[in-house]
Amino acid sequence: MTALVVEARGVGKTFGSGPEQTQALHGIDMQIAPGDFISLIGPSGCGKSTLLRLIGDLASPSVGELTVNGKTPGQARLDRNYGIVFQSATLLDWRTVEKNVELPLEIMGFESEARAVKAQEMLSLVQLDRFAGHYPWQLSGGMQQRVAIARALAFNPSLLLMDEPFGALDEMTRELMQQEVLRLWQETGTTVVFVTHSIPEAVFLSTRVLVMSPRPGTISDEIPIDLAVRRDEDTREDSRYFALITEVREALRRGERGTKT
Amino acid sequence: MPAILAFFAVIIAWEALTRIFGVQSFILPKPSEIMTSFFETSSTIWGVGLNTLIEAASGFLLGTTLAVATSLAAARWVGFREGMLPMAIALNATPIAALAPIFNNWFGLTNPFSKIGVVAVVIYFPVMINTTRGLLEVDPAELELMRSVAAPPSIVMRRVQIPNALPYFFASMKVATALSLIAAIIAEYFGGPQDVLGQYIVNRAQLFQFPDAWAAILVASLIGMAFYALILVAERMFMPWHVSLRSIE
Numbered sequence: 001m002t003a004l005v006v007e008a009r010g011v012g013k014t015f016g017s018g019p020e021q022t023q024a025l026h027g028i029d030m031q032i033a034p035g036d037f038i039s040l041i042g043p044s045g046c047g048k049s050t051l052l053r054l055i056g057d058l059a060s061p062s063v064g065e066l067t068v069n070g071k072t073p074g075q076a077r078l079d080r081n082y083g084i085v086f087q088s089a090t091l092l093d094w095r096t097v098e099k100n101v102e103l104p105l106e107i108m109g110f111e112s113e114a115r116a117v118k119a120q121e122m123l124s125l126v127q128l129d130r131f132a133g134h135y136p137w138q139l140s141g142g143m144q145q146r147v148a149i150a151r152a153l154a155f156n157p158s159l160l161l162m163d164e165p166f167g168a169l170d171e172m173t174r175e176l177m178q179q180e181v182l183r184l185w186q187e188t189g190t191t192v193v194f195v196t197h198s199i200p201e202a203v204f205l206s207t208r209v210l211v212m213s214p215r216p217g218t219i220s221d222e223i224p225i226d227l228a229v230r231r232d233e234d235t236r237e238d239s240r241y242f243a244l245i246t247e248v249r250e251a252l253r254r255g256e257r258g259t260k261t
Numbered sequence: 262m263p264a265i266l267a268f269f270a271v272i273i274a275w276e277a278l279t280r281i282f283g284v285q286s287f288i289l290p291k292p293s294e295i296m297t298s299f300f301e302t303s304s305t306i307w308g309v310g311l312n313t314l315i316e317a318a319s320g321f322l323l324g325t326t327l328a329v330a331t332s333l334a335a336a337r338w339v340g341f342r343e344g345m346l347p348m349a350i351a352l353n354a355t356p357i358a359a360l361a362p363i364f365n366n367w368f369g370l371t372n373p374f375s376k377i378g379v380v381a382v383v384i385y386f387p388v389m390i391n392t393t394r395g396l397l398e399v400d401p402a403e404l405e406l407m408r409s410v411a412a413p414p415s416i417v418m419r420r421v422q423i424p425n426a427l428p429y430f431f432a433s434m435k436v437a438t439a440l441s442l443i444a445a446i447i448a449e450y451f452g453g454p455q456d457v458l459g460q461y462i463v464n465r466a467q468l469f470q471f472p473d474a475w476a477a478i479l480v481a482s483l484i485g486m487a488f489y490a491l492i493l494v495a496e497r498m499f500m501p502w503h504v505s506l507r508s509i510e
Contacts, residue, residue, distance in 0.1 A: 058405050077411055084409045090402040094424040094502045103420065104410045135502050155410075 003070055005159055005191045006032035006055055011064035012216070013050055024050045026216035028064065034158075037185055037192045039202035039209045041248065043256065047217025048195045049163055055193060056082050056161045069158060076159075080108060083152030083190075085162045089144035091136040091151075098123065098132040101151045108155060122150040125184065142173040146180065153188060160185075162194045166201070175236075178204055182231055199252070203244045204231060211248060213255030220255035223248055290472040298472040299479055306461070306473075310480040313458040316373060317445040318488075320380020321437060327381065328389035329430075335389075336396035336422060337414070346393065353386035361448040376448040376457075383444040388433045395429030396422045428503055431496040438488040442481060 011028040014021055025047040032038050040048040053059040054066060057073035068076035076082065091100045101119040110118070123129045126146040128139075136144055145165055152160060162181075166174045178201060185192055196202050202209045203225055211221035225244055227235060235241055272292050278284070279291045286294055299306070331349075335342040361379050368375035399421055407417045449459025458481055465473040496503075 056409060058408065077409065080410055082409050084406065086402050086406075088402060090400065090406050092403065092421065092424065093504075094427075094500065106420075107407075107410050107412045107416055137502075137504070 003034075004031050004067075005034050005036070005069060006030065006193070007065075007067045009065045011051075011054065011061045011066050013047070013054060013059065014062045023216035025054075025061075026218055028217075028219060030210065030219060032191060032193065034191055035189055035207075037194065037205055037207045039194045039196055039206040040212060041196055041199065041202045041209055042212030042217070042252065043214055044197065045217075046212040046214040046255075048212050050217065051212075052161055052163050052193060052195050055159075056084055080104075080155060081158045083155070083157035083160045085145070085148050085152050085160070085165045087164045087167045089136070089141075089148040091144055091147055093136060095135075096132065097128065097134050097136065097139070097147050100136065100147055101154050104151060104155050118154055119150075122154045123147075125153075125187070126150045126180065140173075142169050142177060145169065145177065149181070149184065153184065153190065156188070156190075158191060160190050160192045162192065164195050164197070167196075174201070179232070181205065186229070199245050199248050200236075203227075203241060203248060204235065209248055211251040211255055213252075221251035223251060287469055287471045290475050294472040295475045295479065298470075299476040302473055302476060306458075306477045306480045309456050309458050309461045309477070310484055312454075312456055313442070313445050313449065313481070314484050314488075316376040316448075316457070317380055317441040319373075320377040320445065321384055321441040323377060324381035324384030324441075325388050325434065325437065328385045329392060331385075331389050332392035332396055332426070333418075335393045337418065342393070346390075349386060349390060353390060357383045357386070358444050358447045361451045364448070365451055365453065370453045376445055376453065379448040380441045380444040383440055384437045387440070388430070388437055391429045391433035392426055395426030398429075399425050424500075427500045431492065431500070434492050434495075435489060438492055439485055442485050442488070446481065 008028050008030045011025060012023065013025040014023050016022060028051060040051060042048050050059065054061050055068060055073060057068075057077040060073075066073060069079075069081055071079070071081075091097075092103070095103070098116070098119045101122050102115040105115040105118055120129060120132065123132055126149060128143060128146055128150070131139060131143065136147070139147065149165070165181075166177050169177060181192075182205060184190075192205075194202070194205060206225050209223045209225060210219050211223065212218065213220040223244070227238070227240060227244070275289075276292050279289060284291075290298075331345070335345060358379060360382065361375075364375040364378045368378065396418075403421055403425075404417065407421060412420070445457075446459040446462075449457045450463060453460070455461075455464070458477055462474045462477050465471070465477065
């Protein structure tokens with residue numbers, strides 16, 4: 001049996017205290033194996049981003065047990081196991097594209113030559129090598145997000161966390177980016193946890209979709225995506241793809257109903 | 262170009278109106294009188310101007326250095342920040358140039374430090390408050406990004422906070438250039454060596470040589486502009502990436 005990348009048992013998160021208290025997550029159990037591409041999907045306020053932040057040690061669980069690569073999330077962070085991509089690219093304005101990609105390597109103490117080589121390699125991976133010397137503001141939103149992805153993958157993290165990374169992009173760019181992420185995932189073999197509120201996006205990308213329901217946030221359904229590993233534009237017209245979209249949509253509606261009764 | 266046209270339009274209107282209404286030169290001299298005086302007394306007024314500039318620039322450097330040191334400490338240590346900042350903001354609202362007579366008393370009328378000190382204190386608060394804000398008002402996502410790769414605080418400071426503070430710092434420096442000259446001249450009004458702009462203007466005014474006084478004010482204004490331009494150049498050098506300086510490609 002291979003070691004799990006993420007394992008959660010009975011994880012909950014409560015914000016605030018007293019009458020102001022809100023329970024964001026409750027009773028989360030999950031297991032993510034190496035090479036998985038897991039999407040967290042659910043309506044806003046279901047705690048999917050909070051769950052991602054707990055995994056990435058940007059917040060701590062109130063109860064339960066959470067391990068990443070068999071360690072606490074805090075230790076995993078210190079060991080630089082995470083690459084993170086947010087909804088906005090968060091590139092540093094004062095650094096060129098190349099220097100932005102180099103930033104994590106710089107923090108880890110890589111020599112400048114090794115950094116430059118790695119940055120070039122990552123930029124050609126996201127097909128932006130021609131833009132190495134540009135500043136972030138000279139790039140489109142989609143290109144900026146590709147730089148952010150190159151930066152997150154530059155140090156070969158074992159886990160890539162993506163929090164609605166394409167939420168601000170137009171539909172066409174979004175679909176191109178999805179192709180891109182799938183290709184990177186296949187080429188690097190990294191494990192991905194991907195937060196989205198788009199059903200087609202979750203189905204197209206994932207090996208497994210975790211459907212979440214709100215108040216308090218729980219995982220209400222788990223849907224394995226049995227599409228072929230190689231996915232392309234034809235996949236988007238595949239009948240199995242549509243069937244899975246329907247399945248996720250129904251699971252979301254069930255989750256929604258469940259909280260009302 | 263429109264700025265240059267507007268400038269000459271104002272000068273011509275000034276000249277015309279003072280002539281038409283026969284305004285006495287002790288109330289408002291004609292630009293032509295001021296220019297005559299400007300060229301006739303040029304060696305004197307540039308000399309006193311230089312002395313004042315030396316005071317203003319020394320105070321500027323001292324005040325800025327202290328302000329940046331305080332800002333870095335305030336950004337790094339929460340306790341220091343919470344203890345110091347409210348007091349600094351309160352002091353910033355005080356018209357500090359009013360301290361000039363007290364500085365004369367502390368350091369002596371002829372000691373240049375009594376002027377430099379006033380300038381430094383006047384500059385200190387706006388530069389410190391703005392720079393501290395720049396160091397602290399960082400996009401939270403950028404901080405989380407640094408956290409996710411376990412960057413130590415010193416790296417976060419160097420790589421994120423300081424670059425983020427540069428626009429704030431330069432904005433306050435630009436304000437500080439004018440402030441430093443104002444503070445130096447006001448401090449000079451309260452007495453001290455005679456070969457400085459403040460004293461020269463007071464003396465010429467007392468002798469009813471108003472065109473001379475205005476010529477000296479013109480020198481002060483030219484020095485102020487040059488000082489400001491110097492900061493603009495520095496700004497371009499240090500932050501060519503900033504939104505205000507982006508060239509259209």
